Amino acid sequence: MGQGAQEKVATSLAGAVSEKISASLAPVDAELERRYPGDPGTRQPVHTVYVPGDMFAADTIRSWGDQALAALDDHAPDAASLAAVLGLADELAEPVHARVRAKLEHEPIEDLRVDFEDGYGPCPDAEEDEAAARAARLVSEAYEKGTAAPYMGIRMKCMEAPVRDRGIRTLDIFLTGLMEAGGLPDGLVLTLPKVTYAEQVTAMVRLLEEFEKAHQLEPGRIGFEIQIETSQAILATDGTATVARMIQAAEGRATGLHYGTFDYSACLGVSAAHQASDHPAADHAKAIMQVAAAGTGVRVSDGSTNVLPVGPTSQVHDAWRLHYGLTRRALVRAYYQGWDMHPRHLPTRYAAVFAFYREGFEQAAARLARYVNRAGGDVMDEPATAKALSGYLLRGLDCGALDIAEVARVTGLTRADLEGYAAPRRADLTNSPQ
Template structure:
C-alpha cells in the first residue's frame, strides 16, 4: 500500500512550532498540573495559646469519647449515612485512624481564632514553634503543620509579619523545617498582597539559609475582592500565578466571605449559593495549576446530649460528602467531635467508588469491551480517584493492585503522578 503524501511541507510544521513556542512554554509553566503528593483530607485550626506538643493525640482521645457520648460507632455511621454493607470496614478504619493519626493537617491559629493579644502574641508564636520542634524531633508531628498569621491588610500587617518572622526564625534556628510545613495567608484582597508574601518568603529564605522556593503558602479566599476584582476579573486566578509557584492551596473561608456579602448569620453556610459561586470560581482558577482546594467549615459543633451530637454529625457528614462530590477533597474541622464524621464520610466515599472504578480501569488497561467506553481523560480521572483513596488510607495498595490488575505505580503513572 502506498504511504499517504501530505501536502504541507516541513517548513510549515516548523513555522507552526515557532508560532506556538511561547504558548507552549506558558502552558507548561503556569499549568504544570498536580505534583502528586499527598493532600490532607482536612485542616484542624487550634488557637496558638491552646497548642502544645501532643495535642493531636489528645484530640483523637476526645474524638473517641465523643463517639461514645453520641451512642457509639454504629450511631456515628448511621448519622453520617454510611451504607450498611460498608459499616464494618469503615467503622474499623475510623477507629484506627483516631487512634493513630487523628489530625492530618494542624494549623496553629494566630488570626481570627486567636484574636488580638498584644505583645503576648510574641510568646505564643515562639512557644508554638518550640512545640512543633519537639513533636518533629520526637517523631510524632502531624503530617502537615503550620501557622495562620494575621492578614496583610494595613491594620494587622506589621503584627502578621512579626509573628511569621518569630515563628519561622525559632523553627529554622532549631533544625530542619518540617517537610509538611504550611503557611496560611488570610483575608487576601489584592494580587499585591500575594506578591508581598513572595517577597517575605524570599527574604526569610535568605536570612535562614533555606533553599530558594522552600517556603510556600496557602491563600484563604474569604473576601469578595479575591473572587471579583474592581476590574471585573477573578483576582484569585491572578493571585495563583503571582505566587511564582509558591501557592499550594486555596482555602474557602465560609463565615468571613458570607458576612462580607451581607448574608444573615443564620443563613451562612458552605452550601449557600454565594459559597457555591465563590468555590466554582476558585476551582476554575486552580484547575491545572497544581494548587489544591479546601472547603470551609461548619460552626455547628457535636456537643450536648446524644441527640444533639448525632444531629451535628448528620449536618457535618452531609457537608463533607457534598464537598467531596464537588471535587473539594479537603475541609476545615473545628472540634474533636468533627473528626469521626470527617473520616467516616471520606472513607465511605472512596470505598463506595473503589470496586466500580477499579473494574472500569482494569477493562481500560486490558483493552477489553465493557459496559462503558472510557476515554483517556476519564481513565486518568479513575486512576486519580483510586490514588487519592490510597493516600488517605481508605484503599489498601494491595487491594488496589489486585482489583485493577496493575501495579500502584502504573495507576499513579496513568493519573499523572510521580511514583510513590
C-alpha cells in the same frame, strides 16, 4: 482494494509549514508548562484543623483524637449505631466504623494550623511573640518525636495595614524558631488569610524570599496557602477573577486556596443563620476558585461548619448528620479538603471520606483495570478518565480509606503504576481520542 493492501498516503503541505507553526507556538508551549504544571502528585490532607496559638500544646493532636474516640463511644459505640445516624449502607457500616476508629487512634489530624488570626485574636505583642516561639518549638519537637501531623504550620495575620507588622513578626519568629531547632519540616504549611489584592500575595512572596536569603535556603522552598474570605478575592473592580491573578502573583509558591465560609458570607451580607458552605454564594466562590486553580498545581479547600456536635445525643447526631452531609457534598464537587473546628467533627469527617472512597472503589478500580488492559466495557474511557480514576484511588489510599493490597487485587497495579496514570504527560491528554 484488498484488506492487506497498503493505503496510498499523500500530503499537500511542506515540512517547513509544520516547523513554522511550531515556532510560532513555542511561547505558548512554554507558557502552558509554566502556568499549568498539573497536580504536584503529593498527598493532599482531607482536612485542616485550626487550633488557637494560645491553646496549642504538645498533646493537642492526641487530645483531639481521644476526644473524638470518646464521642464515638458515647454517641455511636458500634458500626450499626454509626450507620444508623449517618445512613450508611449495610456493606459500608463495619469497614467505615473500623477505619474511623483506627484513624482516630493512629492519625487523628492530617493537617494542623496553629492560628494567630481570628482564632487567636488581639493580644499583647509579648504574648504573641512567646506563643509563636512556643509553636515553633512544639512543632519541631513533634516532627522529631514522630508525633506530628503529616502537615503542620501557622496561620498568620493578614497583609492589611492594621495588622501587617504583627503578622510579619509572628511569621518571622515561627520560621526562625524552626530553623534554630533543626530546619523547616517537609510538612510545613503557612496560611495567608483575608487576601483581597494580588499585591498582597506578591508581598508574601517577597517576604519569604528575604527569609530564604537570610538562611541560605533554596529559592522557593517555602510555599503558602491563600485564604479566600472576601468578595474582592473572587471578582475585581474591573470584572476579572482576582483569584486567578493571585495564583500567578504567588510565583509558584501557592499550594492551596482555602474558602473562608463565614468571613466570605458576611462580606456578601448573608445573614448569620444562612452562612454555610452549601449556600449559593459559597458555591459560586468555590467554583471560581476551582476553575482558576485547575491545572496550576494549586489545590482547593472547602470551609467549615460552626455547628458543633455537643450536648445530648440527639443534638450530637443532628450535628454529625449535617457535617457528614456537607463533607460528602464537597467531595462530590471535587473539594477534597475542608476545615474541622472541633474534635467531635473528626468522626464524621473520616466517616464521610472513607464511605466516599469505599463505596466507589470496586467500580473505579475495575474500570481502570479495563482501561489498562484495553478490555472494553460499557464505558469508553480515555487518558483523562484514567487520570481521574487513578487520582481517586490514590486519595483513598493516602487517607486510609483503602489498602494497597485490595487496590492491587482488582487493578493489578502498584502504587507507582497508579501515580503514572494519575500524572500523564500533557501530550498524552492532548492526543487522546475524543
